[in-house]
Amino acid sequence: MKKSKAQSFGRHMRRFYWLYIFMVPGLLCMILFKFMPMYGLQIAFRDYSIVKGIWGSEWVGLKHFQNLFKSVNFLRVLKNSIVTSIFSLLWSFPAPIILALLLNEMKNITYKRTIQTIIYLPHFISWVIVITIVTGLLSQSNGIINNLIVTFGGEKIDFLTNPKWFRTVLIGTQIWKEAGWGTIVYMAALAGVDVQLYEAAMIDGANRWQRMLHITFPCIAGTVAIMLIMKMGHVLNNGFEQIWLLMNAPNKTVADVLETYSYQLGLRQGQYSFASAIGFFQSLVGMVMVFVSNFLSRRMGGKGLW
Amino acid sequence: MVKEKTKNTRYKTSIWDKMFVVLNYVFLTIVAFIMIYPVINVIAVSLSNYQEYLKSPAMMWPKKFTVSAYELIIKNDKFWRSYINTIFVTVVHTLLGLATNFLFAWPMARKETKGKGFFMALIIFNMVFNAGMIPNYLNIQMLGLLDTLWVLILPGCFTAFNCVVMMSFLRELPYELIEAAMVDGGSEPYILSKVVLPLSKPVLASVALFLAVGSWNSYFSAQIYIRDSDLWPIALVLKEILASATTDILEGGMDPMALMEAEQQIQEKTIQYATVVVSTLPIMCVYPFLQKHFAKGVMVGSVKG
Known part of the structure; x- marks a missing residue:
């Protein structure tokens, strides 16, 4: 046998x-x-020094993780990360869904295609350029937005340096850049909805809102769930490139997130072990969130990532 | 499809329904305008005399047309070097990435392959786990890739997302074609290159676009791994130009000295915008040709994935 x-x-x-x-x-x-960097992950549990190398450095167990939660700075940055994620979940996540639903209601194919072509475009522009454009638009010296505010009798707003405005600018640029592109996935799901369902509902006298609520929503729920699970994996990853470019001395108190913080601490100041501990913590939380939300999604009878 | 049906049969349409349709068109048009306006504005400013920009920055068409900003950039050595670096990195990264993902996705889409559960677990692990910035840095250092262009090319070649998109596409291919090729005694490399590859153009186009755009636009890896500014990609050079301008904005007050500085800075602005236009040009040129494909490719990938 x-x-x-x-x-x-x-x-x-x-x-x-x-x-x-x-x-x-x-x-x-x-x-x-992917796997070889895991070997270097052990420095999160050692006092790494470049001279001694990974194996020569002293083993300190969970010391860095304990220090992490005692550090006021870390807790502030952690809070920033979480708050930024929540804002992004509330605004950036639904934006493409709403856009896709509205696009789906458009009957003029040529017009719809034109709009799609335009709203996909910002995705292809790099963060460096998007932020260059945004600083140009919002600048106090000759920015279009501030000029408009002044024309309508308002006072100039320091969008780029005021901590209060930071998250609005951040989320706004995120939506500008990615909302259009994000519709692709949902448009695909919407294209898969059986047209006969709509016809039957229309004969039964269902109005637009009822059709959306009882046919469209259930049909794209699976896709929404998958996108949400993927998003949950990034609760503590806010995207380095965008934030690093928008961050400056005055708004740093709210702008600094785990990625920018660990970059400065690790690669700029040489606190390798401490920064590794932050990275490990981020990864761990991300993984747990993915598994938990995947489990919940499947438990509720929906789709999962696997 | 719905359109056809509504023409033939008359359904009750309320006044709210009509209003919704109109508002929907208006709203989406405004959205599209907001998305495209900054892009047009940047192009217009880059081609304008900067005194005109000072008077009113909100232009959609160049005023007092000039290409002096572009002339300045074209003469700049640093710019050209970074441009060539970026083209090299993007082309090699895209080709290697396509090959790696495609070669991995094909066996995963085949019935015959054994141990798919294990390989799938690897892909999911790849998707959810990241060792972090410092361990990655130490790893790159260990591999001797610091301060080389390969550090921008190799690490992102295999990505779980691209592989999954390809897998879902390949699963949908008509299996009879492959079986027929197998019966005819075609070897696996033959089947892959002569039967599967020609059918996979849409998904290859969309993944190529993802890879190329990602690599063209990213500055983070270069900022971390490359010290030698001769090896910098265009995105990082742009970032340095921008970084110098933002500090100017911070320091600028309203006194006459600062105003003079502001004038200089705005001249910088036309140059900045010209740099922006030149560096986005290749992506913008490729975009319309690939758009058709990527919509199709992503659709197939996402419906099933």
């Missing part, structure tokens, strides 16, 4: 060995850039 199993496996390999060879570059990539 055992022998025949081995034999059939051998036959399978002789027949299909190429399939496994195809996977080698991908596996190599994973090993080199």
Whole structure:
């Protein structure tokens, strides 16, 4: 019995060995850039010094994690990360869903395509450029927005330096850049909805709102769930590039998030172990959030990532 | 499809319904305008005399047309070097990324492959876990990739997302074609290159676009891993230009000295905007051609994924 199993496996390999060879570059990539960094992760549990190297550095257990939660700065930055994520969840996440639903109601195909082409465009512009444009628009010296405010009798607002405005600017630019592109996934889900369902509902006298509530929503709920699960994995990752560019000395108190903080601490000030502990904490929380939300989604009868 | 039906049969449409349709068109038009306006404004300012920009920055068409800002950029060595670096990185990254993901996705889409559960677990792990900035940095250092362009090319080649998009596309291919090729005695590399590859153009186009855009636009890896400014990509050079301007904005008050500085800064502004236009040009040129494909590719990927 055992022998025949081995034999059939051998036959399978002789027949299909190429399939496994195809996977080698991908596996190599994973090993080199995903699994090997895990070896360096141990410095979160050591007092790493460049001279001593990873193995030579002293083992300190959970010291850095304990210090993390005693540090006032860390707790402030952690709070910033979470608050920024919540804002992004409340505003940036629903934006593409709403846009997609509205686009879906458009009957003029040419007009719809034109709008789509335009709203996908900002996604292809890099953060550096988006922030250049935003600073230009919002600047106090000659920004269009502030000029408009003055024309309508208001006073100039220091959008770029006032901590109170930071999150609004951040979320606003996020929506400007990604909301249009984000519709693609939902448009695909909407395209998959059976047209007969709508026709039947229309004959039954359901109005636009009822059709949306009872047909469209349930049909895209699965996609929304998947996007939400992916988003939950990023609760503590707010995106370095955008925030780093918008952050300056006056708004740092609210702008600094875990990624920018650990970058400054680790690579600029050389506190490798402490910064690694922050990174590990971020990853761990992200993973737990993905697993929990995936479990909940499946529990509630919806789709999961796997 | 709905349109056809509504033409033939008359359904009750209330006044609210009509109002919704009108408002919907108006709203989406405004949204589209907000998305495109800054882009047009940047192009217009970059082609204008900066005195005109001082008078009214909200232009949609160049005033006192000039290309002096562009001339300045074109003469700049640093700019050209970073441009060439970025083109090299983007092209190689896109090609390697396509190959890696495609080669991995194909066996995952096949019935015959064994251990798919294990490989899928690897992909999911790849998606949810990240060792963090410092361990990644130490790893890159260990591999000897610091201060080389390869650090911008290799690490992002395999990404779970792109692989999953390709997998879902490949699963939908008509299996009879592959079986027929197998019966004819075609080897696996033959089936892959002669049967599967030609059918996969839409998904290859969309993943190529993801890879190329990501690599063209990112400055983070370069900021961390590359000290030598001769190797910098365009995004990082742009970031440095921008960084110098933001500090100007911070320091600018309202006294005459600052006003003079502001004037200089605005001249910088036309140059900045010209740099922005030149550096986004390649992506903007490719975008309309690929748009058709990526809509199709992503759709297939996301409906099933």
